[in-house]
Amino acid sequence: MASSLKNLSDYDINAVPSAKGLQFGLVVAEWNNEITEALANGAIDTLLEHEVSKEDIFIKRVPGAFELSLGAQFFAEYTTVDAIICIGCVIEGGTPHFEYICQGVTQGITKVGLDYNIPVIFGVLTTNNLEQAQERAGGIHGNKGVEAAVTAIKMADLQEEMMDASEDE
Numbered sequence: 001m002a003s004s005l006k007n008l009s010d011y012d013i014n015a016v017p018s019a020k021g022l023q024f025g026l027v028v029a030e031w032n033n034e035i036t037e038a039l040a041n042g043a044i045d046t047l048l049e050h051e052v053s054k055e056d057i058f059i060k061r062v063p064g065a066f067e068l069s070l071g072a073q074f075f076a077e078y079t080t081v082d083a084i085i086c087i088g089c090v091i092e093g094g095t096p097h098f099e100y101i102c103q104g105v106t107q108g109i110t111k112v113g114l115d116y117n118i119p120v121i122f123g124v125l126t127t128n129n130l131e132q133a134q135e136r137a138g139g140i141h142g143n144k145g146v147e148a149a150v151t152a153i154k155m156a157d158l159q160e161e162m163m164d165a166s167e168d169e
């Protein structure tokens, strides 16, 4: 069971609730855009497969992964989306830049979700090289954008369920 969860790209479509009527914001980093666009397409296709209407998917681009948190915060602050998917790809170089960006975006995305009480999903690849990124953006390790979308749907559904339950109390 645990191993079946390692690659959500091969997930059981029936185990994911319908996302009909929900709205999703995608923040996509432009750095390594060959990878991030493949991830974004994976996420969009997955949302559509789960009955999200095209009009309910909002896409905004930011320069790099470091800007994803603020992009997510703009969605949380200025829109009515039910969940936000952050898509990026940070590839390790020869300087400590990699660590700073990864740390910044991880903490930033977590903070927006907690501050705004909204699912903010970490669809960011952090890889040693371009090949590893390609393997996870539609290659042998699946498409992590698909996994991010599945996670977003599940979290939005969970939030709805818990909000409904609290209103019934």
Ligand code: DLZ
Pocket: 029, 030, 031, 032, 063, 064, 065, 066, 067, 088, 089, 090, 091, 092, 093, 097, 101
């Ligand atoms: C500067 C930089 C570097 C070196 N590498 C990446 C990367 O691999 N992936 C990515 O998304 N962004 C990178 N950036 C840009 C930063 O995320 C950010 O856009 C700039 O530092 C400006 O704040």
